[in-house]
Amino acid sequence: MTTSEVQPPKGLVTETSTTTSRRNSRRWTLKVTAALCVAFALPAPGFPSAHADQGRKTNNAYVTNSEDDTVSVISTRTNSVTATIPVGDGPFAVSVTPDGRTAYVTNFVDDTVSVISTRTNSVTATVPVGDGPSAVAVAPDGRTAYVVDNGDGSVSVISTRTNSVTATIPVAFAPQGVAVSPDSRTVYVPASGNDTLSVISARTNSVTATIPVGNTPLGGVAVTPDGRTVYVTNFGDETVSVISTRTNTVTDTIPVGAPQSVAVSPDGRTAYVTSDFAQGEVSVVSTRTNTVTDTIPVGNAPLAVTFAPNGRTAYVTNANDNTVSVIDTRTNTVTDTIPVGNAPRGVAVASKHTKSSHDVRPDTRRPRQRL
Template sequence: MIPHAGKEPGPQGGPVPDRGRPRPRLGILRLVIGALAMLAILAGLSLPALAAAPAQAAAPTPNAYVTNFNSNTVSVIDTATNTVTDTITVGAAPFTVAVTPDGAHAYVTNFGSTTVSVIDTATNTVTTTITVGASPVGVAITPDGNHAYVANFGSNTVSVIDTATNTVTDTITVGAGPVGVAFTPDGTHAYVTNENANTVSVIDTATNTVTDTITVGTTPAFVAITPDGTHAYVANENSNDVSVIDTATNTVTATIPVGNNAVGVAITPDGTHAYVTNQNSNTVSVIDTATNTVTDTIPVGTTPVGVAFTPDGTHAYVANRNSDTVSVIDTATNTVTTTIPVSNGPIGVAIGTPPFPSLTVTKTHRGAFVQGKRNTYRITVTNHGTGPTDATTVTVTDALPTGLTPVSLRGTGWACTRDTLTCTRSDTLAPGRSYPTIKLTVKASCSAPKQVTNTATVTGGGSTPATTTDPTTIKRGKCCEKHHHNGRHHKKHRPGKHDARHGAPSKQQPHHR
């Protein structure tokens, strides 16, 4: 990147004041020029606060997070419906975004405010803002989720963020104008593209030192590494090609011509293809990684930049900067199936599944129940999901079978009603934890069948409903046998022949002659 001394035309042809900030010479970052004009105009204005979206239960559906450079926001797209479900205000000129492996947080680089915004994906709110180097562009999360590496274009450094404390723990000097960052699958090395040096810096993440520097094409933008970690693909904007690096030797083994102004690059989850965005061609080149040849070219929106895949690899999402849209590509047919309007100037895109609760209910008892006596069921609700329950009420409902009547229903922290056999609570349950056990005491009637099945259901908390059954054996009780004997089998004694045979005096009336 070379600082410009004068003024340059913005996207609409208007002049942009030079603020002394380093500006990228390549097309991917030219948007900074136009965006700075907008920022200058808005400098004295206070933007209206976005209306808070209604709280929604987290669900196991991936979301696409799209940075909108010109509107200082991130659009959240539900990939199941391909609709924008939330818009989050972040720092100035957000550039790229990365989602942690557990899906709990998204890290957004703010080019215009020298910060990183940390988004809680469960609530879609910014929980932390971290100061990093000048003009941050690329960001990537280590495979273990413990660190975020941020490429600072304006200071030629990489900031290392501890994601547990959200503090910068190290700063690494790299080449001129770092843009993209990607990790090997084992997390031992980070590859950083240096746009103004036409190189890639290789960082040993154990020591946070640069161990190698690789010469690639002209103006390298973003980089992606194959799932097996054997190759890194670098999009070179001004040479309109992709450099393929063998990560074992850190040498370029292939150079693949693509469209005009290659910028973004992503590898399919199965590693078979690389998708490259071509800014000035308004296309995406599809590369077969086995042959390193372009097998398809897909028209998308205007000025495509970022690209990312859904976890199953069935769709690619492409951010189109100058058409304010996201193109959704079906990777089976390599056709655009949906175009989603977002905010102004979308650049970066990342996809992740937010943490979600998954409640289960278990119901147990000891031994066989006995007719005529009290017996106890124990009901336990556990969160087996990746995220905590939300604020909606958790309700446990029991359905007693014929022959069992409730005596008591209670559990610590639960509000229970015996008449309806329901218990409720609204406190948060963390992943891997259980609520206190509910004890349901019942009495088996003397007419209860030998085998019954009890059913319990849990709903709410942001989880899908779950049901369990508990088959129960019921034995005949002694008290029921006595009742049965007294009521049905005990007959009045009739004196007569039996008494006479044993010499007992007969109580029969004498026979009158």
């Protein structure tokens, strides 16, 4: 198989005898599961200092670069990288607090979460979590960050006041993504190990329901602004499951080519799904009819997608060409392409009224190994 033919393998859960071996294994996994086509990748751009955009009143997008161990800070006003922030080993996902002051970044290789001040664009705390943190979502009330621990089959609950883990919730095998309901009462975690969606009560920190979805949900999960519907991407059977939060049942299934991530627009009318990993597309889904109404060509190997708080712009990370595509949601066209770091994965936009977003991860599980 050539590098250009690399596809996301099944999810990652490894068990090795030493920390070094585990980290080397995860670093290898990062290189493979990002489906990086080195022969076709763009050169990594130079970055300003981490404080270059300090104090400026502008919305910023935060992008995790999994091979550089950095986060790129993009000014949404100029669509340019204004800062780069060193974080932990193998940054995957990012989510921002509703007030836009803090970003949480999962570091898949060293089992930590980097806490970033968006005012200074610097790491202010590092939180140890479970094995292989692959996704994060800050609750809309801003009090809690939920971190998916892929290797442990658990969710770490972080208090954003103390930046410490206050609870650990067992979920299904190989959990991938996470989303929180608008009222902050319910947490949704898809797991590729048994093709289900775990429904968690934020009050009791326990699983209250388990919903069968499609084949190999890679972590793409989003809740509509009214809290009535959840969308889950199923990479294995190329569908998106539509779930009623009232009945916790699948009410519709949408055919979408090789879906990765999903985000719902702030007005709730549209869902964007990163799809067709090889060709690089975003499928536009009407949430009224649950049908694909348009497709948008983007970069190579699109992974994560998020909307700006005003809904007029969407941002897509392209892992194989080290770029972020900027989409005008009124015309469903790419209006700009921003070079970032090596193997960008997660993206979130911070502003005064931020809507948190989270990365989708190609299912990176491998069979457990003992060395």
